[in-house]
Amino acid sequence: MAQLRRPPGGRPARIMLLALLLDRTGSGVWAAASVLYFTFVVGLDAGQLGLLLGTAGVAGIAGSPLAGHLAGRFPVRSLLIGCHLLRLATLCALLVVTRFEALLLVVALTNLGDRAAKTLEMLFATRVAGERRATYQALSRSSANAGYALGAGLAAIGLAVGSREAYQVLILANALSFVAAATLVWRTGEAGGRPLVRARTGGPAGQAGQEGREGPYGPTGRLQPGPSPWRDRGYLRFVLLDMPMNLDDSVLNVGLPLWLVHHTDAPHALVPAFLVINTVLVVVLQLRVSARVEAPRQAAAAVRLYGLTMFASCALLVLSTGGGAWTASVVLLAVAVLVTLAELVRSVSSWELAVSLAPQEARASYLGVAGMAQSVQKSAGPPLLTGAVMAAGPVGWLVLGTAVAGLSVVQRRYSLLRLDALDAPPARTVATPATGHGPGVGLVEPDGGTGRAGSGRS
Template sequence: MAHPGLFSQLRNPPGGRDARIMLSAQFLDRTGTGVWNAAEVLYFTVVARLDARSIGLLIGIGAVAGILGSPVAGRLAARNSVRVLLIGCHLLRVVTLCAMLASTRFAVLLPAVAVTFFGDRAAKTLEMLFAADVAGPERAMYQALFRSVANAGFAIGAGIAAIGLAFGTRDAYRMLILLDAFSFIVCSVLVRRVRKTSGAPARVTSQAADTVPTANPWRDPGYLAFVFLDIFMATDDPILNLGLPLWLITRTTAPHALVPAFLALNTVLVVALQMRISAATKSPHDATSAVARYGLIILACCACVAVAPEFGTLFASLALLVATGLQTLAELMRSVSSWELAVALAPDGARPAYLGVAGMSQSIQKSAGPLLLTSVVMVAGPVGWLALGGAVAGLSVLQRRSCLRKLGLRDPDGSLPAIA
């Protein structure tokens, strides 16, 4: 039976009215974030007049603060309404962005940027909790819809930023930051309309609380192993945003105009394939198979990057475009496997705390991934890329086996299931 198309699913997503409102809020959130991502460095350079070292310090400390956002949000969501907390995250970012507009002193920008990153990662964890609750068994489909609207939002946000950046004036840069803040105000209004608050578990009597222990993700070695390995299962992100453009510019004779095509190809393929891949991931076992495929695809992607400089301009261009396609396919595998397993491995009664810890993996990858790629992989040249692909492929197999054991999924003869 043919699966309903994207627009049909968006009109009637898993979770009904509340999910439709939340997807609208997530679209606006990512649109604002797209504006911010495209404009932040130039804003700090042109308006705040900071040097490269200061900007690097701002973003680096912000990334570290973002790592803390996920577990803090998960802990708070175990006792409070996800809706209220998410509104708070949106309004918190409005305040920090307005602080950046009000003052360009480094002493003001540093805490403002740190809290912005913190609120951003906390909001993403709260969105995961909402989706896991409202979409239930159809959470993979909800995730597919979210990925589609998020990519559209990022693209539109980048387009809006491009218009502002074309003017190149200080007022234009300020207007872009103001638009980002306004998007979060609208998001908070939309989230306010959501009826299902979710998050806080049902209260129990003090006697029951004394007899029923609460699962703690920090004392769950299997879950911590999943979170640690999941850091390496997000390698596709720095490959697209940093590795491919820098490799093209510094090691190949491919035209620089090809760099924007990487993001364009990625966006088109995500929109075209996200629903199909998510529809094929119907269970935690399917998600573990996607993890293993992720590693193999990243290995193939890195191999394409490694050989790109060897045979001239045309070959380099084609090799890097193929690498982009493989990176996108890996990204799609990661989007369904990481999400599904983070939820499936978490005990129902402690899901907020567990998903808060799981959210740290992508935050850590965003902080450490670019540094690893530029200071180790690219310095080592083609061998570095092959080593990266091989390491991710090996760790993906380890992740799959670890998850299968924790889920208790085995064949009748006691062996682990084969990759589907």
């Protein structure tokens, strides 16, 4: 346990965790106040607000791959500072922007910076935490959730006042958190500062230079691009399957509240309890869960557990209707606990697999693409729940739970197959003696003559 309490990565990691705490505190302030600000201060109607949030979601999808692409060419630390400054500028612009068209651009850029910053934080962790990245991920999630909770509490003060000036103070508080986060990231020094591209040397095929030493340039001084994740159908298949493995977020934040209001007799005052349960359990249990999912194959096994937990959550929701207020309340609180447990498993397993299934020489761009799974889910998840699942009633929840559980089995199986392929020894070429019919022909054999297949990407 003493090892778990010590953040991997030393001083840079500790500074980054503090930066995460401050950043998410500001984000918690804005998350609690943004909808009310756009409604009562800016004066947007429901249609405009929906379009604004939808545009922000679409912009966020582009943030992860863009950050991954740039991280292969520029220092992660500089890019992360740039994201914080971009969010600072766009958030301060909200104090003076009133036209709806301009708001669309400002909010889209803010969300683009948010998603890019989250991806860069993941890339920073792969550099400073190394093989203990699961532990660092747990600590970062605990810090982030504590920050969100603190920010929501601070926002409650401004919302109680309710004036335009109070909302402006909340915006400035979030802006201040970006300044503090950027300053702390700058203080991390060189850790995570080099481009996350592994240089290729002129040696034998399949060999590469030491990661992080030569940077993105080989011995010729030219940029040596790694493999593209957009051409790796195997990795894209993993990302596609990872999208439904993130649905716990929409179930907790959209599905549970709307199901309570429209399909049960539970009191509406129960809705904030879902967030409280989620926040407390993540802060208390995330580190313990990560200790059990620190290896790639453990992460693959945990995917199936995620699917079973989500199925149990959806099946339990069916029991919340028709049994009175007390029964519905108990069932919904139990579902909130189960969904949070699923989130705890997913947050570690999904990230571990995203790192482990990517080639080291192009990890930055691959993780950028992997980050799209969460962004797409945040955009597509709420419409899926409101337009299909809840419209179908209890049957809709059963179908959703069954689908997620089934896809989790597919994801586990596929991840294990790809890990086997990556672990297989590289093929080597054996030259045959020249014959009278022409030059010798090179035969490809598994390294070491074990008879195993070469390490081709699936």
